[in-house]
Amino acid sequence: MILKNCCFYNEAFKKDFADIEITQDGKIGDIGIIEKDGVDMSGKVLIPGFVDVHIHGANGGDFGDCSEESLEKMSSYLAKNGVTSFCPTTMTLPEKELSEILKTGASFSKKSKGSKVAGFHLEGPFIAQSKKGAQNGKYVRAGSVEEFERLYECANGMVKLITIAPEAFESDEFISAVKEMCTVSIGHTAATAEECKKAISLGVSHATHLYNAMTPMTHRAAGAVGALLDSEVMCEIICDGGHICPEVLRNTFKILGKNRAVVISDSMKAAGLGEGEYDLGGQRVLVLKGAKYATLEDGTIAASISNIYFEFKNLLSYGIDFEAALRSCTINPACSIGADKEIGSIAKGKCADIVALNENFEITDVFINGERI
DSSP, X not given: OEEEEEEEEOTTSOEEEEEEEEOTTSBEEEEEOOOSOOEEOTXXXXXXXXXXXXXXXXXXXXXXXXXXXXXXXXXXXXXXXXXXXXXXXXXXXXXXXXXXXXXXXXXXXXXXXXXXXXXXXXXXXXXXXXXXXXXXXXXXXXXXXXXHHXXXXXXXXXXXXXXXOGGGTTOHHHHXXXXXXXXXXXXXXXXXXXXXXXXXXXXXXXESSTTTXXXXXXXXXXXXXXXXXXXXXXXXXXXXXXXXXXHHHHHHHHHHTTTSEEEEOOBOXXXXXXXXXXXXXXXXXXXXXXXXXXXXXXXXXXXXXXXXXXXXXXXXXXXXXXXXXXXXXXXXXHHHTTOTTTSSSOOTTSBOOEEEEOTTSOEEEEEETTXXX
């Protein structure tokens, strides 16, 4: 297939004009003037498919349901919203349940017809009880390399991210060992700035939903937030307009620059459905009319009900630079899980995961591995 007359954002995230060849194996081939007929993309802007590395559920499905049907609900919804790759994310649960969830995910990853499973994100269970947020405190526990290795095996090696609170257990050995298998992220943490810096020196290279469920930065104590901003760590941010206010988001992007911000949805099964009562990790959560996120019954923020496409448009409306916003939704998350050689940008040899937008930034076409969804 040849996409003709393309206005697109190239590998350097600069606007370019060319024809784009999609090979039979779903990769991007030649980019340039191609003397063959094809699909006319005039009047559209082509961007890389969005990548979500932290998502629990959407469209009535949740990774924790331990069913391929639920994953298919998520995958189809995400594809329609321009998210071409995602990391289904677990909650804090017993090892036996996590094992079965990961086995189901690994099986589904070979069959998905919509958004692709890029790997799995373990959000917990090795977190701080005091910063558990909507996680079930009954299952919070100290981390061990042995348990992680068992879960990693159940996932067929597809665990790409794990969120831990380094101060909550003797984590030095854990970080040093696990960083060789996946990205280690700090989150749901009560760590001081010093504890956070130590974890980074040992190999933590990612932060889970910056600001949320971690020690804040004040003018006399940097906390985890201050230490992370002052590092080279990649930082997840939820840009639904509720988890972090626009003013803080603008300041955050100024600090993180164009290469460190990783936009995530952190959404649960209510995403795409609206108000009602739902389940999240075995807990009852509510989505009220007009709400920007789901909450526990006591009002604790539970999860987002957003998606990356919506958040991308939010960022532009907040005045975030286009290139920085686009990178944070595509190549940066791909880099954070070590998948940037395959996904995250429009470049020769990469997967043909492309989203076409019209002049109003509405999605008109989504290609995943070269197939129009």
